[in-house]
Amino acid sequence: MLRTRVLMPLAAAFALGLAGVAPALAETVTVTVENMEFTPAEITVKVGDTVEWVNKDALDHTATVKDGWDVMLPAGGSGSVTLDTAGELAYFCRFHPNMTGTITVTAN
């Protein structure tokens, strides 16, 4: 009696409630590196998302944050980073510092 009348509905309600607060799935946002530019240069992602750079140039590049992370982007290759903290990030290529981009990381 207790089981069917009380515990089962409770379990169902609990499950439904959990589904409502499940975190959004982490996404991968792609930035293309071509002709000495990051495209798009400005992106917005959520905490937990991954940014992947695809380097279509014949030159090696990097995506580097001063005093922060440094992602190697070999010619014809790619590199990625997962953003764990909300905030504004300015990044550049260490080899060609005139190549710049920004990432706005929003809280979940």
Added chain:
Amino acid sequence: MTFRSMLSVAVATAMLGVAPMAMAADQLTDPQIAHIAVTAGALDIDNAKLALTNTSTQAVIDFANQMMKDHAAVNEQAAALAQKLGVTPEDNPTSQALTEAQTAEQAKLAGLKDAAFDKEYMANEVEFHKMVNAALETTLIPAAQNPELKSFLETGLKLFQGHQQHAEMVQSELN
């Protein structure tokens, strides 16, 4: 600018082996422009090779390696584009002046090591890239007839500007 200060700038740049690039823009053809672009890259590769034998400063070695890789890649693209467009790069007074100036600079660099080398090499890299960038912006890109060549030079300008900035960063961090 007074004549005196102009003279000292001219002397300073001449001492760095960077002859001012005298060019008559309306006389530059696409084959000549292509030759100038490739020559500038080849000269910078030669400069970089000297760095690999004459210094042990890591930042300078890293910069030199990057120059070699970047310019080799760009010159490969230039060769492919020239072949595609049926353009044969043509020697010209501007390429010759550039070569003469950098060859003189390389002779100087060959006799220097470590800190003394670093200072001279990086100063030359900054000035060389500044000069080539100015030439690209004011003369070579506007004069280029073929749109693909023009577009290639525009990307080249962004690359050379990046090199200049990187060179300035390395220079500022030298002891």
